[in-house]
Amino acid sequence: MSEGIDEADRPAEVTGGAPDLFSKFDPLIQLRTNLLSAGQEDPFGLVMEKVISPTEAICNGRQTILLGTYNYMGMTFDPDVIEAGKKALDDFGAGTTGSRVLNGTYAGHKAVEEALCDFYGMKHAMVFSTGYQANLGIISTVAGKGDYIILDIDSHASIWDGCKLGDAEVVPFKHNDIEAMEKRLKRIPEGAGKLVILEGVYSMLGDIAPLKEMIRVAKENGAMVLVDEAHSMGFIGPNGRGVAEEQGCLDDVDFVIGTFSKSVGTVGGFCVSNHPKFEILRLVCRPYVFTASLPPSVVATACTSIRKLMHAGNKRAHLWENSKTLHKGLTDAGFQLGTSEPQSAIISVIMPDLERGAAMWEALLHEGLYVNLARPPATPANMTLLRCSLCAEHTAEQVQTIIGMFQRAGKTAGILG
Secondary structure, eight states: OOTTOOGGGSOOOOOTTOOOTTGGGHHHHHHHHHHHHTTOOOTTOOOEEEEEETTEEEETTEEEEEOBSOOTTOGGGOHHHHHHHHHHHHHHOSOOOSBTTTTOOOHHHHHHHHHHHHHHTOSEEEEESSHHHHHHHHHHHHSOTTOEEEEETTOOHHHHHHHHHSOSEEEEEOTTOHHHHHHHHHHSOTTOOEEEEEESBOTTTOOBOOHHHHHHHHHHTTOEEEEEOTTTTTTSSTTSOOHHHHTTOGGGOSEEEEESSSTTOSOOEEEEEOOTTGGGHHHHOHHHHTSBOOOHHHHHHHHHHHHHHTTOHHHHHHHHHHHHHHHHHHHHHTOOBSSSSOOSSEEEEEESSHHHHHHHHHHHHHHTEEOEEEOTTTSGGGOEEEEEEOOTTOOHHHHHHHHHHHHHHHHHTTSOO
């Protein structure tokens, strides 16, 4: 047996005539087995033994530059954020052991919701234990039986799962296609409830949505609008409120979904809104009602981080420079990127196939660089991507180093000539 392949990873035999519930995973098990049997390091089993800073860690025993963490604003090691978490841990203990509607609301939970209202300039905020739960909860609760959800085909898994949990009819449209979205809206029966779901930044390719025009079309057709700004909060827009702010249409958005696990630098999810009936969701949203609330230390770090992000204009400007520099450097080196121009802090490098993508990922890791390997079916158009997410704490020198690493790894893996 090849080193690194556990016997449990091999396709299981069906015994006693009983159907194997794991048989549906056999193609993926075989794919993973094939990769690892060739001596490939597991691209989905990376271990960070020590995190040195927002941009460096010891990964699989190597000093490594981090370019795949979504830590866009570098808040994970901010001294004020860390101190707030320590104090809350001392003052309130390790956890709440309860739901927000029972014993799980502490002063910190109200404080972080107030910080979100101030950050977005909205009246209501609702914090969930993860960003995934925020989409799961809001979508499945707001759009019910007899309603229609119109969404971009490239929407995040948490959005699709929110649709599955609810009873609404789901109508997808081609990625970022305004005309296709409008056609589907016009086919919906008159009088039906309609929710259009969009993302500010799409996490696979790092491209942005034409929100201003899409929201106009949605409103003209009587739909409410939910925008997931997980990958733009803190970075895009004059105040870091996201693509909707950047495009001047935030006031027309009914619900903004976001996460604490990207620019905020901790964990959790949220929804902000100006809808006058929004607060009733606290009593009817199952993923909110039936799960334990975030630990006091987590909401304290999130609250402090959000307050600091309100005044992070210099960091936003530096992150934009990093994005422009990396995009140009990789393009000039001969790589095919997911966008023709830098649109966000995500730079995706398109690989010929999974095998060569995995080889490139490993070559980069040996160079001392960690990126995300993204594969079908999660990626659009069955592409294999090396997904890079820049950080405001990456220095200009680090970005130049990263470009050199890509050039050398590209030659090693046979991606560049």
